[in-house]
Amino acid sequence: MLRSAVTGRSVAGQFFALQVVIVLLLVVSAVVAQVLQVRHDSDLEAENRSLAVAETFANAPGTVAALRAPDPTAILQPEAEAVRKATGVDFVVVMNTDGIRYTHPKPDRIGKKFVGTIGPALAGGTVTEHIKGTIGPLVQVVVPVKDSGGTVVGLVSAGITTAHVGGAADQQLPLLLAAAAAALALATAGTALVSRRLLRQTRGLGPYEMTRMYEHHDAVLHAVREGVLIVGGDGRLLLANDEAHRLLGLPEDAERRHVLELGLDPETAGLLASGRMATDEVHLVKDRLLAINQRPTDVRGGPAGSVTTLRDSTELRALSGRAEVARERLNMLYDAGVGIGTSLDVTRTAEELAELAVPRFADFATVDLFDAVLSGEEPRPGTALRRAACAGIRKDPPLYPVGERIRFVATSPQARSLTTGQSVVEPQLRNAPGWQAQDLERSDQVMRYGVHSLVTVPLRAGSLVLGVATFWRSEKPQPFDSEELALAEELVARAAVSIDNARRYTREHSMAVTLQRSLLPRSLPEQDALEIAYRYLPAQSGVGGDWFDVLPLSGARVALVVGDVVGHGLHAAATMGRLRTAVHNFSALDLPPDELLGLLDELVGRIDQDEVPAEGAAVVTGATCLYAVYDPVSRLCTMARAGHPPPALVHPDGSVEFPDLPAGPPLGLGGLPFETAELELPEGSRLVLYTDGLVEDRVRDIDEGLELLRRALSSTRGASPEETCRAVLDRLPARPSDDVALIVARTRVLGADRIAEWQVPTDPAAVSEVRASVTRQLAEWGLAELAFTTELILSELVTNSIRYGRGPIGVRLLHDRTLICEVSDRSTTSPHLRYAASTDEGGRGLFLVAQIAERWGTRYTPHGKIIWAEQPLS
Numbered sequence: 001m002l003r004s005a006v007t008g009r010s011v012a013g014q015f016f017a018l019q020v021v022i023v024l025l026l027v028v029s030a031v032v033a034q035v036l037q038v039r040h041d042s043d044l045e046a047e048n049r050s051l052a053v054a055e056t057f058a059n060a061p062g063t064v065a066a067l068r069a070p071d072p073t074a075i076l077q078p079e080a081e082a083v084r085k086a087t088g089v090d091f092v093v094v095m096n097t098d099g100i101r102y103t104h105p106k107p108d109r110i111g112k113k114f115v116g117t118i119g120p121a122l123a124g125g126t127v128t129e130h131i132k133g134t135i136g137p138l139v140q141v142v143v144p145v146k147d148s149g150g151t152v153v154g155l156v157s158a159g160i161t162t163a164h165v166g167g168a169a170d171q172q173l174p175l176l177l178a179a180a181a182a183a184l185a186l187a188t189a190g191t192a193l194v195s196r197r198l199l200r201q202t203r204g205l206g207p208y209e210m211t212r213m214y215e216h217h218d219a220v221l222h223a224v225r226e227g228v229l230i231v232g233g234d235g236r237l238l239l240a241n242d243e244a245h246r247l248l249g250l251p252e253d254a255e256r257r258h259v260l261e262l263g264l265d266p267e268t269a270g271l272l273a274s275g276r277m278a279t280d281e282v283h284l285v286k287d288r289l290l291a292i293n294q295r296p297t298d299v300r301g302g303p304a305g306s307v308t309t310l311r312d313s314t315e316l317r318a319l320s321g322r323a324e325v326a327r328e329r330l331n332m333l334y335d336a337g338v339g340i341g342t343s344l345d346v347t348r349t350a351e352e353l354a355e356l357a358v359p360r361f362a363d364f365a366t367v368d369l370f371d372a373v374l375s376g377e378e379p380r381p382g383t384a385l386r387r388a389a390c391a392g393i394r395k396d397p398p399l400y401p402v403g404e405r406i407r408f409v410a411t412s413p414q415a416r417s418l419t420t421g422q423s424v425v426e427p428q429l430r431n432a433p434g435w436q437a438q439d440l441e442r443s444d445q446v447m448r449y450g451v452h453s454l455v456t457v458p459l460r461a462g463s464l465v466l467g468v469a470t471f472w473r474s475e476k477p478q479p480f481d482s483e484e485l486a487l488a489e490e491l492v493a494r495a496a497v498s499i500d501n502a503r504r505y506t507r508e509h510s511m512a513v514t515l516q517r518s519l520l521p522r523s524l525p526e527q528d529a530l531e532i533a534y535r536y537l538p539a540q541s542g543v544g545g546d547w548f549d550v551l552p553l554s555g556a557r558v559a560l561v562v563g564d565v566v567g568h569g570l571h572a573a574a575t576m577g578r579l580r581t582a583v584h585n586f587s588a589l590d591l592p593p594d595e596l597l598g599l600l601d602e603l604v605g606r607i608d609q610d611e612v613p614a615e616g617a618a619v620v621t622g623a624t625c626l627y628a629v630y631d632p633v634s635r636l637c638t639m640a641r642a643g644h645p646p647p648a649l650v651h652p653d654g655s656v657e658f659p660d661l662p663a664g665p666p667l668g669l670g671g672l673p674f675e676t677a678e679l680e681l682p683e684g685s686r687l688v689l690y691t692d693g694l695v696e697d698r699v700r701d702i703d704e705g706l707e708l709l710r711r712a713l714s715s716t717r718g719a720s721p722e723e724t725c726r727a728v729l730d731r732l733p734a735r736p737s738d739d740v741a742l743i744v745a746r747t748r749v750l751g752a753d754r755i756a757e758w759q760v761p762t763d764p765a766a767v768s769e770v771r772a773s774v775t776r777q778l779a780e781w782g783l784a785e786l787a788f789t790t791e792l793i794l795s796e797l798v799t800n801s802i803r804y805g806r807g808p809i810g811v812r813l814l815h816d817r818t819l820i821c822e823v824s825d826r827s828t829t830s831p832h833l834r835y836a837a838s839t840d841e842g843g844r845g846l847f848l849v850a851q852i853a854e855r856w857g858t859r860y861t862p863h864g865k866i867i868w869a870e871q872p873l874s
Contacts, residue, residue: 067096366390
């Protein structure tokens with residue numbers, strides 16, 4: 001048996017030859033690796049030993065002193081030779097910083113230049129070199145000798161040849177050869193055992209007997225009327241009989257290919273590739289139902305893989321068909337759960353229901369809702385419905401179109417569903433006169449179109465009936481049955497909940513929009529200081545708290561304000577209205593922008609304190625605001641902002657800048673001051689105020705948005721405010737993700753010919769001179785009819801300033817949309833209107849002013865106050 005094994009004519013012999021080759025390769029590889037390892041170890045040991053000797057000698061006591069001695073060689077040569085002999089290195093050389101040797105094993109080389117690299121050592125480092133010297137390949141190390149101050153005063157080099165270290169390879173080579181001989185012996189014994197095992201497994205059969213046995217087994221395998229497959233552990237098909245080829249439709253070259261590449265359906269291919277145990281699993285393969293049994297082959301120590309048998313069970317097709325229908329219905333219900341109600345839009349939800357049902361359940365589907373539902377209100381039974389959605393396998397069905405108002409007759413299936421709240425099935429429309437009575441002509445067109453069956457299901461949400469869904473069939477020959485009715489009811493029930501949610505959202509959204517629209521300005525007040533255009537764009541969903549306003553002030557001045565309340569919904573809209581009202585009230589006080597924002601900040605803080613819910617968690621109302629006051633007389637614009645984006649300024653030449661306006665904290669933080677900035681604007685400048693929705697959204701940051709705004713404004717040179725608004729908003733999406741408020745104001749200037757000023761001495765006699773000057777000025781302006789009332793107003797105001805104020809006193813007339821009279825002094829005492837008694841001698845001056853003037857008031861300046869009064873020009 002051993003002889004046959006080693007001759008090489010059997011499998012065992014071939015295995016033995018392969019083992020001999022492998023052992024030889026391993027021995028050669030081991031010898032080479034050992035030699036390389038020994039060489040590496042020798043180099044490493046030489047480096048370490050040389051470095052240790054050199055550093056020890058360099059740091060030894062007395063080395064530095066010897067280097068500085070008159071004859072260093074006399075001191076260091078004996079010590080170096082002693083160290084060399086004691087450590088086994090080949091040389092220890094001490095040299096000065098120029099590389100001149102003081103020591104060497106060969107005295108004739110003392111005083112000569114050292115051969116090697118010393119630069120890094122002079123810098124305080126260590127040099128290790130592998131060189132080939134006169135004594136053979138060696139490793140030398142150069143280290144610096146440093147004095148107590150760290151100065152390099154000399155160098156020490158130690159080296160050793162690599163032949164003097166190592167030597168383990170010679171000792172280990174015999175061991176390797178002995179191991180190789182032992183491996184060959186074991187291979188020989190193993191080959192003998194393999195040969196015995198093969199003979200035992202083949203039961204002593206020779207090649208002829210084995211061939212005949214294979215032929216018999218092959219004939220039986222291909223003769224049976226049951227498919228047989230053998231799949232290897234790697235998922236490749238090893239064998240398939242003729243019946244398996246027929247049942248699975250396998251290609252001719254199927255053997256040796258992976259089962260996933262044979263064109264089988266995913267479930268069957270997955271089963272064959274998995275190798276798991278299966279018993280009578282039914283799989284639909286093309287037009288056959290196959291019962292599949294599968295067993296792994298490695299249960300009793302066999303090779304990895306599986307054996308699979310296939311039986312044709314086409315008689316089970318009807319049962320499988322019903323199971324497939326049930327699975328499809330479950331899938332449809334699942335898709336309805338995730339695909340209907342993706343938006344809070346009533347019409348879109350109705351469309352999702354119709355689109356889901358076609359063509360999986362019906363050929364056409366329509367959804368009709370009460371008009372009140374579409375507007376967010378509760379349905380009113382007895383009113384007409386409106387077709388909200390229609391979907392079908394074709395685009396030209398003779399059904400009522402989307403948007404059509406429909407009033408179903410009492411006998412129609414839709415009317416019966418709405419009245420009773422129950423679903424109605426009409427399996428044969430040709431035999432349903434109640435349906436035909438709805439519209440005889442249209443009914444005839446529908447039937448000639450091929451529609452033959454329908455189901456109507458009411459859209460119920462609790463006790464409310466929102467409308468009716470109708471499913472129609474034309475291409476599918478079978479009419480609707482009771483099982484399909486149950487599926488339709490389940491689909492519609494899920495859609496009804498989503499439609500009702502959308503209806504409620506629509507109602508709340510409409511309320512919030514109505515509230516917000518009512519709180520925003522419906523028209524701008526009349527004034528001549530600014531030419532103004534504005535835009536407001538609501539958000540894509542929800543109602544925001546963006547707002548703006550234009551407020552005429554005294555002295556022909558105008559205030560512009562724009563703000564943003566964080567969040568959406570009714571709360572944001574209501575808070576916006578409160579802030580807008582507050583700004584109206586505060587602006588009437590003629591406060592500077594920073595003081596006005598301070599009052600708004602306190603108001604927002606109080607709102608947060610007052611709106612603490614029952615559970616005690618505070619609701620923080622975030623808000624930003626920008627307030628600007630423009631004076632057409634001085635062309636000064638004073639601005640302050642609270643966490644709001646900066647305004648844009650478009651100069652008359654078309655250049656655009658964002659003024660450096662201090663940001664200030666958002667409203668509601670409290671305790672932090674606001675700062676103002678003052679700009680002198682040339683006539684024709686455009687001031688652009690906006691909210692963050694214009695320059696910031698989910699896909700871009702505010703810096704990118706500001707740059708886009710700059711480009712849009714740069715292209716509007718010479719444009720009017722209306723054209724500027726249009727150009728800016730053309731770059732935005734139709735429905736932005738956040739609210740956008742935009743104001744564009746072009747500045748005007750009140751000409752010097754419409755301004756008159758006088759300085760008044762603090763002498764009561766000067767009042768008559770003022771009256772005379774004013775009368776002449778009014779005559780020049782063509783306002784002589786206002787002379788009497790104006791003289792009376794100025795007499796009272798100037799007299800009060802002379803009597804109760806401090807000089808200097810100034811009088812100014814402004815000829816604007818109204819005639820404005822202003823009297824200024826250095827006093828900060830505010831005059832009060834009061835009713836004088838019949839016995840009082842004074843106290844009626846301001847009362848007369850209030851009766852004559854259209855408006856009057858007081859505003860404070862850094863130098864005192866101004867009392868003003870306005871009179872209409874006609």
